[in-house]
Amino acid sequence: MLAVYLRPEGRRLAALAVFLLAGTAVQLASPQIIRTFIDTAATGGADAPLERLWMLAGLFIAVTILAQLLQIGSTYFSEQLGWSATNRMRQDLATHALHLDMAFHTAKSPGELIERVDGDVAALAAFFSQFILQIIGGALLLAGILIVLYLQDWRIGVLLTGFAVVAGLVLHAIRRIAGGRWERLREAWSAFSGFLEERLAGLDDVRANGGGPHVMRRMGEVNAELLDANVAAARRGHWIFLTASALFSIGFGMALALGVWLFQRGEASIGTVFMFMQYAGMMSLPIMLIGQQLQQFQAASASLNRIRDLRAIQAELTDGPGVGWEGRRTDAPAVGFEALTFAYRADTPVIRGLDLQVPAGEVMGLLGRTGSGKTTLTRLLFRLYDPQGGAVTLDGVDIRGARLAELRGRIGLVTQEVQLFDASIRDNATLFDPAIPDARITEVLEDLGLGDWLSRQSSGLATVLRAGGGLSAGEAQLLAFARVFLKDPGLVVLDEASSRLDPATDQLIERALDRLLGADGTGRRRTAIIIAHKLSTVQRADRIAILDQGRLMETGRRAELEADPESAYARLLRTGLEEVMA
Numbered sequence: 001m002l003a004v005y006l007r008p009e010g011r012r013l014a015a016l017a018v019f020l021l022a023g024t025a026v027q028l029a030s031p032q033i034i035r036t037f038i039d040t041a042a043t044g045g046a047d048a049p050l051e052r053l054w055m056l057a058g059l060f061i062a063v064t065i066l067a068q069l070l071q072i073g074s075t076y077f078s079e080q081l082g083w084s085a086t087n088r089m090r091q092d093l094a095t096h097a098l099h100l101d102m103a104f105h106t107a108k109s110p111g112e113l114i115e116r117v118d119g120d121v122a123a124l125a126a127f128f129s130q131f132i133l134q135i136i137g138g139a140l141l142l143a144g145i146l147i148v149l150y151l152q153d154w155r156i157g158v159l160l161t162g163f164a165v166v167a168g169l170v171l172h173a174i175r176r177i178a179g180g181r182w183e184r185l186r187e188a189w190s191a192f193s194g195f196l197e198e199r200l201a202g203l204d205d206v207r208a209n210g211g212g213p214h215v216m217r218r219m220g221e222v223n224a225e226l227l228d229a230n231v232a233a234a235r236r237g238h239w240i241f242l243t244a245s246a247l248f249s250i251g252f253g254m255a256l257a258l259g260v261w262l263f264q265r266g267e268a269s270i271g272t273v274f275m276f277m278q279y280a281g282m283m284s285l286p287i288m289l290i291g292q293q294l295q296q297f298q299a300a301s302a303s304l305n306r307i308r309d310l311r312a313i314q315a316e317l318t319d320g321p322g323v324g325w326e327g328r329r330t331d332a333p334a335v336g337f338e339a340l341t342f343a344y345r346a347d348t349p350v351i352r353g354l355d356l357q358v359p360a361g362e363v364m365g366l367l368g369r370t371g372s373g374k375t376t377l378t379r380l381l382f383r384l385y386d387p388q389g390g391a392v393t394l395d396g397v398d399i400r401g402a403r404l405a406e407l408r409g410r411i412g413l414v415t416q417e418v419q420l421f422d423a424s425i426r427d428n429a430t431l432f433d434p435a436i437p438d439a440r441i442t443e444v445l446e447d448l449g450l451g452d453w454l455s456r457q458s459s460g461l462a463t464v465l466r467a468g469g470g471l472s473a474g475e476a477q478l479l480a481f482a483r484v485f486l487k488d489p490g491l492v493v494l495d496e497a498s499s500r501l502d503p504a505t506d507q508l509i510e511r512a513l514d515r516l517l518g519a520d521g522t523g524r525r526r527t528a529i530i531i532a533h534k535l536s537t538v539q540r541a542d543r544i545a546i547l548d549q550g551r552l553m554e555t556g557r558r559a560e561l562e563a564d565p566e567s568a569y570a571r572l573l574r575t576g577l578e579e580v581m582a
């Protein structure tokens with residue numbers, strides 16, 4: 001999977017390789033310059049050629065600066081590589097997750113998905129860029145140092161190779177013993193953020209019930225655990241650091257001892273001894289980092305596996321072959337629910353063998369107690385789920401044959417809970433369709449009675465609405481109507497809000513309903529399914545269907561049912577519809 005995302009990055013990869021190789025070569029060169037400098041100075045004594053020394057000093061400075069520049073270049077390319085490859089992965093994952101079935105989204109919490117799509121991918125990106133830089137770069141440098149040392153004197157080569165292996169193993173062992181410190185810290189952090197999130201979400205309740213002191217006491221406890229975990233992690237981190245420092249001092253000491261011995265035997269110059277020390281010092285960082293990154297490797301491969309698992313989940317609801325509904329968006333279709341059975345979970349049926357027809361252009365009022373399956377029926381119409389038995393049809397055609405966009409393009413939906421997005425009024429009304437002209441949006445909003453509201457907004461249609469705030473329940477409902485008018489479909493589903501609105505807004509909604517259902521004299525009829533909570537809305541229906549525990553209890557023309565005192569509908573009206581349904 002990684003190869004797929006890395007392939008388009010060939011150029012960056014090549015640039016990174018060049019920078020890494022050049023950087024390693026330059027880093028390897030600087031101890032050589034120092035050796036020459038020292039030897040030139042030492043052997044020349046008072047007659048040392050000053051010009052040559054100046055040149056060597058200048059060269060050393062140039063090489064040091066070049067090494068830094070190359071380091072910046074490699075960091076730049078490795079970050080670019082890591083993030084651009086994984087950004088594409090994140091985008092693919094988000095698209096994939098958005099196309100998964102509702103059943104999947106019901107089972108997974110949004111937090112879990114965010115953790116997959118963002119957390120895991122970010123972890124991978126960070127690892128990726130570090131991996132290339134620190135493991136590959138570090139390994140190159142380490143190998144380079146050892147090769148140079150072997151070429152210089154095999155004894156120092158053997159000594160420092162042995163040292164590198166032992167130091168690597170000891171550090172690995174220490175890390176394993178000290179392991180677990182991050183887990184405890186991460187747990188403490190997630191407990192802390194979970195605590196904050198929950199209390200902030202319930203702020204109204206906490207305040208209203210005087211729960212403040214209790215929350216603060218609990219916060220103290222959570223904070224104390226966080227402090228403990230932090231201190232423990234820092235203490236263990238220091239152990240690793242101290243061990244590493246001790247190890248590298250020993251390595252340094254061994255290189256020094258061997259150097260001095262070689263010097264005394266006349267087999268190495270003083271400059272060479274100094275060079276050994278420099279190389280020995282340069283080895284410590286890669287040895288530390290390679291070990292650290294290899295440990296991260298486990299975490300990164302766990303992230304990768306989770307991402308792979310998510311990608312492997314396939315949507316069961318897929319596009320049908322298409323039934324040629326393009327251009328029929330505004331036609332009012334006949335809707336049929338035929339011998340429909342459906343269950344969210346295998347053992348609890350929600351719709352049980354339901355047969356119901358809504359003729360084209362008619363308004364069907366869907367009634368039933370809470371939990372009787374009304375909303376579920378509308379979800380099946382949108383094909384958010386597929387039924388286990390029977391079919392939903394539009395104009396007699398099974399909706400499973402249609403492409404999803406073709407089907408959903410024909411239906412408008414006004415739900416009880418209007419989802420607002422953190423976006424402009426324009427985008428909220430058109431649901432991010434840039435093709436709809438501003439003039440049309442303004443016209444629709446004004447027709448719905450939102451003209452005043454719009455004129456009060458600081459930047460008109462461009463004003464950004466805050467998700468979840470800023471709009472009253474009534475205004476949000478009207479905005480949902482605006483969405484349907486702008487889409488202008490031939491079939492609408494309305495899940496009426498059961499909450500009471502103020503009389504003025506109520507009147508605006510009544511007017512919007514008149515227009516939507518073609519009762520305003522324009523004669524434009526739409527097929528409509530209304531889950532009604534108010535008597536005034538029910539009375540707009542041509543037909544009534546009453547559901548009871550997923551079965552059709554009664555259906556017929558509203559006028560006829562009303563006239564028949566034995567009908568369940570007439571009984572409902574007598575009992576008081578709003579009391580029963582609310």
Ligand SMILES: Nc1ncnc2c1ncn2[C@@H]1O[C@H](COP(=O)(O)OP(=O)(O)OP(=O)(O)O)[C@@H](O)[C@H]1O
Nearest residue numbers: 106344345350368369370371372373374375376377
């Ligand atoms: N996503 C879901 N997963 C599992 N069960 C569900 C799910 N959604 C609804 N149900 C169950 O299906 C049954 C029918 O729910 P539905 O929302 O269709 O009823 P409703 O008639 O629309 O009720 P209300 O008037 O309260 O909205 C209920 O028992 C409900 O608990």
